[in-house]
Amino acid sequence: xxxxxxxxxxxxxxxxxxxxxxxxxxxxxxxxxxxxxxxxxxxxxxxxxxxxxxxxxxxxxxxxxxxxxxxxxxxxxxxxxxxxxxxxxxxxxxxxxxxxxxxxxxxxxxxxxxxxxxxxxxxxxxxxxxxxxxxxxxxxxxxxxxxxxxxxxxxxxxxxxxxxxxxxxxxxxxxxxxxxxxxxxxxxxxxxxxxxxxxxxxxxxxxxxxxxxxxxxxxxxxxxxxxxxxxxxxxxxxxxxxxxxxxxxxxxxxxxxxxxxxxxxxxxxxxxxxxxxxxxxxxxxxxxxxxxxxxxxxxxxxxxxxxxxxxxxxxxxxxxxxxxxxxxxxxxxxxxxxxxxxxxxxxxxxxxxxxxxxxx
Ligand SMILES: [Zn+2]
Numbered sequence: 001x002x003x004x005x006x007x008x009x010x011x012x013x014x015x016x017x018x019x020x021x022x023x024x025x026x027x028x029x030x031x032x033x034x035x036x037x038x039x040x041x042x043x044x045x046x047x048x049x050x051x052x053x054x055x056x057x058x059x060x061x062x063x064x065x066x067x068x069x070x071x072x073x074x075x076x077x078x079x080x081x082x083x084x085x086x087x088x089x090x091x092x093x094x095x096x097x098x099x100x101x102x103x104x105x106x107x108x109x110x111x112x113x114x115x116x117x118x119x120x121x122x123x124x125x126x127x128x129x130x131x132x133x134x135x136x137x138x139x140x141x142x143x144x145x146x147x148x149x150x151x152x153x154x155x156x157x158x159x160x161x162x163x164x165x166x167x168x169x170x171x172x173x174x175x176x177x178x179x180x181x182x183x184x185x186x187x188x189x190x191x192x193x194x195x196x197x198x199x200x201x202x203x204x205x206x207x208x209x210x211x212x213x214x215x216x217x218x219x220x221x222x223x224x225x226x227x228x229x230x231x232x233x234x235x236x237x238x239x240x241x242x243x244x245x246x247x248x249x250x251x252x253x254x255x256x257x258x259x260x261x262x263x264x265x266x267x268x269x270x271x272x273x274x275x276x277x278x279x280x281x282x283x284x285x286x287x288x289x290x291x292x293x294x295x296x297x298x299x300x301x302x303x304x305x306x307x308x309x310x311x312x313x314x315x316x317x318x319x320x321x322x323x324x325x326x327x328x329x330x331x332x333x334x335x336x337x338x339x340x341x342x343x344x345x346x347x348x349x350x351x352x353x354x355x356x357x358x359x360x
Contacts, residue, residue, distance in 0.1 A: 005146040006147065008027070008068075008069035009147070011025065011027045011069055012069050012326065015288070015323055015325065020322065020323045020356070025349055025353045025354050026320045026325060026327055026355075026357075027069040027070070027327070028067065028069050028070075028327050028349055029267075030066055030068040030328065030333065030345075031328075031332050032068075032074065032333055033102075033103055034048055035103065035333075035335050036332065036334075036335070038100075039101070040065055041058045043058070044101060045098065045101065045103065045104065046098065046100075049131065052141055055134060055138045056138045056142050059073060059142065060146060066342050066343070066345070066346065067346040070148075071146065072208075073139055074103065075131065076151075076152055077152070077154070078153055078154060078186075078190060079103070079153070079162075079210075080104050080106065081129075081132060081135065082159050082162070082189070082193070083096075083105075083163065084096055084106070084131060085129045085131075086111050087110075088124065088129060089123070089125070090117075090121060092110060095107045095110035095111060101335065106163075108161060108162055108166070109163070109164055109165020109167055111163040111164075118182050118185075119181070121163075121182070123188050124189055125192065126189075126193050132196070136197065136200040136201055139197075150204065151208050151244075152204040152207055153207075153208045153209070154193075154194070154209050154239075155209060155210040155212065156183050156186050156213070156227065156232075157213035157227060157228045159186045159190075160179070160182060160186060161212070164179075169218070169219075172219060172227070176226075179227065180226075180227070183227055183231060187231050187235075190235070191235075194238075205242075206242055206243075206264075207239060207241050207242070207243045208244050208267075209243050209246065209263075210247070212249060213227050213228035214228065214247055214252055214254075214256075215249035215251050215252055215253070216252075217251050221256050224253065225260065229257065229260060229261060232261050242264040243264065244263060244265040244266070245257065245263045246267040246268070246331075247267070248268060248331035249268075251271075252268050254266050254268060255284075258283075258284050263287060264286075265287060265288035265289070265326075266280075266289060267330060268292075269293055269295035269329070269330035270293070272293045272295070274292065277292040277293065277318070278318055278319070281319060281324075285322075289319055289326070290326040291327075291329070292319055293314075294312060294329045295329070295330060296331060296332070296334055300329050300334075300337050300342070301334060301337055304341070305340045305347075306344075308341045308345060309344050312344070312349065312352070313352045316348075316349070316353045317352065317358075321359060327353065
């Protein structure tokens with residue numbers, strides 16, 4: 001029987017808008033990166049990215065294998081591919097490292113080693129970057145094959161870290177103007193990705209904003225607003241799609257940021273205390289929680305399928321009864337995650353996530 005993607009899309013839309021009526025069960029959102037896809041498909045990262053057809057096929061097959069309700073193109077965000085684009089136009093391709101079974105990576109801090117590197121930093125034209133072209137075409141193939149419009153990822157601080165490395169944290173104190181100059185250039189580059197996306201793929205239904213600056217162990221909330229938050233507000237003026245906040249850090253400022261900026265959903269695994277999330281839902285009843293405290297580096301990686309089932313159950317019974325809750329292990333499913341633990345997610349949803357949710 002072919003995978004019922006129409007049913008999955010309807011399920012996600014209903015859950016995200018709080019429509020419990022007619023909703024069969026809690027949806028499952030998974031982030032599968034090149035590492036996990038490579039493991040499931042048995043081919044290397046380069047092979048996965050060798051053509052948009054292969055890439056789209058691998059992404060769809062992996063999502064269906066674990067019975068997820070969503071599809072994410074791993075490269076369609078401000079991660080390795082944005083670093084790759086900057087490296088290419090600034091003649092720093094020797095800072096890019098390819099791996100067989102994980103995403104390509106940049107040596108952090110290589111592209112913007114000096115002040116002059118930042119001053120002279122060229123902004124990429126994404127229509128001329130081969131892997132971005134592959135990504136845009138892949139989004140169109142997925143849309144054609146399973147009728148699923150792809151969300152697009154945006155970020156400032158994740159790119160800052162890739163280009164400037166550890167020096168970015170020193171710049172917060174020593175050279176804030178220089179750091180802001182870099183943020184501005186990344187902002188412009190991210191808008192170029194968006195404009196290309198609109199032109200080649202269409203308006204994305206959702207922006208997945210990876211807001212890594214919003215972490216207590218990284219910087220103060222005030223600094224996070226300065227180097228990331230103010231740009232989110234500016235993006236929101238230009239991009240008329242709803243924003244979802246992804247933060248896989250261990251001390252995220254979820255409540256603080258949601259008081260300042262509009263998000264329709266938050267996607268994270270911390271804090272680990274379920275009570276935090278119960279309180280979060282009370283304070284922000286319109287924001288969909290994706291994940292709560294299902295962390296890929298704990299039960300998923302080292303526990304048993306029963307441990308995973310118990311964690312998913314805890315999240316569902318506490319957060320799903322009124323809708324606006326989506327099961328999501330955060331972040332990317334790691335290379336070593338036992339497959340029975342991944343399958344335990346869908347099984348737990350089938351067992352505890354059927355509407356109406358039984359609370360006891
Ligand atoms: Zn993440």
